[in-house]
Amino acid sequence: MAVVFVFFSCKPNDSLGISIQPAQDKIGVAVxxxxxxxxxxxxxxxSAQCADSMSMLLGEYYSEKYGAVKADLIVxxxxxxxxxxxxxxxxxxxxxxxxxMFYRSYxxxxxxxxxxxxxxxxxxxxxxxxxxxxxxxxxEFLDINNNNLLGKKITTSINQSLKDSxxxxxxxxxxxxxxxxxxxxxxxxxxxxxxxxxxxxxFLNAFKGLYITTTYGKSTMLYLFEIDxxxxxxxxxxxxxxxxxxxxxxVNTYITYPANKEVRQLNVITHxxxxxxxxxxxxxxxxxxxxxxxxxxxxxxxxxxxxxxSHFPNKDIFINSAIVSIEATEIDSSKTAMPIPGxxxxxxxxxxxxxxxxxxIKIVNNDSATIATYNSSKKEYTVNMAYLLNKAxxxxxxxxxxxxxxxxxxxxxxxxxxxxxxxxxGAVTVRSGKNAYSPMRLELVYSGF
Numbered sequence: 001m002a003v004v005f006v007f008f009s010c011k012p013n014d015s016l017g018i019s020i021q022p023a024q025d026k027i028g029v030a031v032x033x034x035x036x037x038x039x040x041x042x043x044x045x046x047s048a049q050c051a052d053s054m055s056m057l058l059g060e061y062y063s064e065k066y067g068a069v070k071a072d073l074i075v076x077x078x079x080x081x082x083x084x085x086x087x088x089x090x091x092x093x094x095x096x097x098x099x100x101m102f103y104r105s106y107x108x109x110x111x112x113x114x115x116x117x118x119x120x121x122x123x124x125x126x127x128x129x130x131x132x133x134x135x136x137x138x139x140e141f142l143d144i145n146n147n148n149l150l151g152k153k154i155t156t157s158i159n160q161s162l163k164d165s166x167x168x169x170x171x172x173x174x175x176x177x178x179x180x181x182x183x184x185x186x187x188x189x190x191x192x193x194x195x196x197x198x199x200x201x202x203f204l205n206a207f208k209g210l211y212i213t214t215t216y217g218k219s220t221m222l223y224l225f226e227i228d229x230x231x232x233x234x235x236x237x238x239x240x241x242x243x244x245x246x247x248x249x250x251v252n253t254y255i256t257y258p259a260n261k262e263v264r265q266l267n268v269i270t271h272x273x274x275x276x277x278x279x280x281x282x283x284x285x286x287x288x289x290x291x292x293x294x295x296x297x298x299x300x301x302x303x304x305x306x307x308x309x310s311h312f313p314n315k316d317i318f319i320n321s322a323i324v325s326i327e328a329t330e331i332d333s334s335k336t337a338m339p340i341p342g343x344x345x346x347x348x349x350x351x352x353x354x355x356x357x358x359x360x361i362k363i364v365n366n367d368s369a370t371i372a373t374y375n376s377s378k379k380e381y382t383v384n385m386a387y388l389l390n391k392a393x394x395x396x397x398x399x400x401x402x403x404x405x406x407x408x409x410x411x412x413x414x415x416x417x418x419x420x421x422x423x424x425x426g427a428v429t430v431r432s433g434k435n436a437y438s439p440m441r442l443e444l445v446y447s448g449f
Contacts, residue, residue: 027449029320030311034442036324036433037298038285040278041403042271045133046291046356046421050265055423056224057267057290058101058116060214061108063338066427067274069290071221072213074141076125076263077229079203080255085193090235094189095252097180099210102173102226107425108336110158114217118150118178121208126264131357134269134291142211150210153178157220176222192231192255200262209263221425227259267423282434284329289341289406289426296349297324297433299389299442302398312448320445322389326372326381326404327438330429338427341406344372345419346383349401361416367391371409371419374428381430385442 050056050073057071086092099118121142126132142148155176158167166172180188191206210229232254241247259265269291278286278293285295308317328340347355347369355363363369372383385402392400406422433440 027447028312028315029445029447030308032304032307032444032446034300034304034307034444035439036442037300037399038433038440039296040285040293041296042275042278043291043294043352043405043421045135045269046423048132048134048136048266048268050267051420055267056227056259056265057221057269057423058212058214058224059106059108059114059221060218061221061425062218062272063427065277065429066286066288066292066338067277068218068272069221069274069288069292069425070214070270070272071290072138072211072268073224073227074121074126074136074138074209074211074264074266074268075227075259076204076209076265077207077227077257077259078200078262079197079257081197081200083197083255086235086251090237092193092233092235094185095232095234097185097188097229097231099178099180100226100228100230101176101178101212101222101224102228103175103222103224104173106157106174106220106222107338108157108220111156111160112217112219113154113156114220115215116153116155116176116178117213117215118152119144119148119211119213120150121211122148123208125204125208126266128264132264132266133356134267136266136268138211138268141208144211150180150184151178152215157222189231189233204263223424227265229257229259231255231257283432283436284429285432285440287341287344287404287406287428287430288338289422289424291421291423292427294403294405295430297346297402297404297440299385299392299400299402300398301389301392301400304389304442304444305393308444308446308448315448318447318449319386319390319393320447321384321443322386322445323443324372324383324385324440325443326383326440327431328374328379328381328428329431329435331379338425340374340376340428341422341426342374343407343409344374344381344383345403345405345407345421346370346372346385346388347403347405348388349403352403352405355405356421361419364416364419371407372404389442389444 058073060070062068119142123141234250234252236248236250238246238248286293351368367387372381374381408420408422410418431438431440
C-alpha cells in the first residue's frame with residue numbers, strides 16, 4: 001500500500017493576506033514498495049587482457065558453495081629492440097634462461113602445493129589489435145602436448161623454507177622461478193642471436209610466447225604483477241695487463257624480456273561445477289567475481305507506472321528516488337572467506353557486451369548504468385535507480401532487466417576514471433526477491449504535480 005503525502009502551496013494576496021492554491025495544483029508525494037524478481041546468471045566472459053599490475057591471475061580455487069574458478073595465462077614477452085650480441089669472435093655463450101613470476105598477494109592456502117606447467121606457443125601468437133575474451137580457445141595458439149611442454153614447477157604460495165623475518169621483510173617479493181633445461185636454453189639463445197630485434201613482430205614470430213597453467217592444486221590463486229624472461233650469458237675477450245701480459249676477461253651479463261604493455265598478457269578463465277551451484281535456493285542469489293555469477297534483477301516498470309498513475313491520475317509524475325537494497329547474508333567471517341566485492345555495477349543486460357568491449361566509464365557517465373557500493377556496517381549495497389527507472393518508463397518498457405556485476409573502480413583527481421569487471425576472487429550471497437525474511441525490493445518515492 002502506498003503512503004501519500006499532500007502538500008499545499010500558499011501565495012501573497014492583497015485582500016486576504018494568503019490564499020490556498022487551487023486543489024488541482026496540489027503536489028503530492030507517495031511512497032511505494034515493489035518486490036523484485038531476481039535470478040542467478042552466468043557471465044560468458046570478460047576481457048582477457050591483463051591491463052595492470054596484479055591483474056594476471058594464475059591458479060585454481062574451489063569453493064563448495066560457489067564452484068571452481070581456474071585462471072591460466074598466455075604471455076608474450078618483449079625483446080630489447082636494437083640490442084646487438086657481442087661479435088662471434090668473443091664467443092658469447094648462454095648460462096641460463098629463467099622465467100620469473102612475481103606476486104605480492106594471493107588468495108587461498110599458504111601451504112598446499114600446486115603444480116605450474118609451462119608450454120611454448122607453437123601455432124600463432126596473440127594479435128595486439130584483437131580483443132580477446134577470457135573464454136578464448138587455447139588450442140588456437142598451441143598444441144598442448146609434451147613436445148611443447150617446457151617444464152613443470154611444484155610450489156606453494158608461501159616459501160616454507162624461508163624464515164618469517166625474510167617473509168615479512170618489505171624488501172622481499174614472492175617469486176616463482178622456472179629454469180629452462182640446457183637444450184631449451186640453447187634453443188632460445190640461438191633464436192635470440194638471430195635477426196629478431198629490429199621489430200617486436202619479428203621476435204614474436206620466432207618466440208611466440210608462453211602458456212602457463214596449473215595442473216593440480218585447487219586452493220590457491222596468485223595475483224602476479226610482473227613476469228620476466230631473462231637470458232643470462234657471458235662472453236670473453238683478451239686484453240693486456242699492466243705488465244704487458246695477455247689476460248682473458250669474462251663478462252657476465254643478461255637480457256630481460258618483460259611481459260609489458262608493449263605485448264599481450266591474456267587470462268584464460270574457466271569455471272567448473274559453477275552451473276550446478278546456481279538457482280538452487282530461491283531465497284538467495286550469488287555474486288562472484290572473475291567472470292562468474294552476475295545476478296539478474298527485473299524492475300516491473302509497467303506495474304510501477306500503473307501504480308504511480310493510479311495515485312496521481314492526470315498529473316505529471318516525478319520519481320524522487322528509487323532505492324534498491326541488496327542485502328548480504330550468510331556472511332563468512334573466517335580468515336579463508338572470499339572477500340565481498342566492494343562495488344557492483346547495475347547495468348542493463350543489453351549493455352553488457354558494450355561494457356566488456358570498452359570497459360568504458362561512459363556507460364556510467366551517460367547514466368546507462370549506476371554503481372552500488374558495499375556498506376560493511378549495514379552489510380548491504382544500496383543503489384538509487386531513479387534515473388534508470390525513469391528512462392525505462394519513458395521508453396515504455398514492460399520489464400527492465402539489469403545485471404549486478406562486481407567491478408573495480410579507478411579514480412583520479414578529476415573523479416571516476418575507469419571501471420572494469422573485477423578479476424580478483426570475490427563472492428557474496430545476497431537476499432533474493434523471494435527471500436522470506438527481507439526480500440530484495442525497490443523503495444520508491446515519487447511526486448505528482
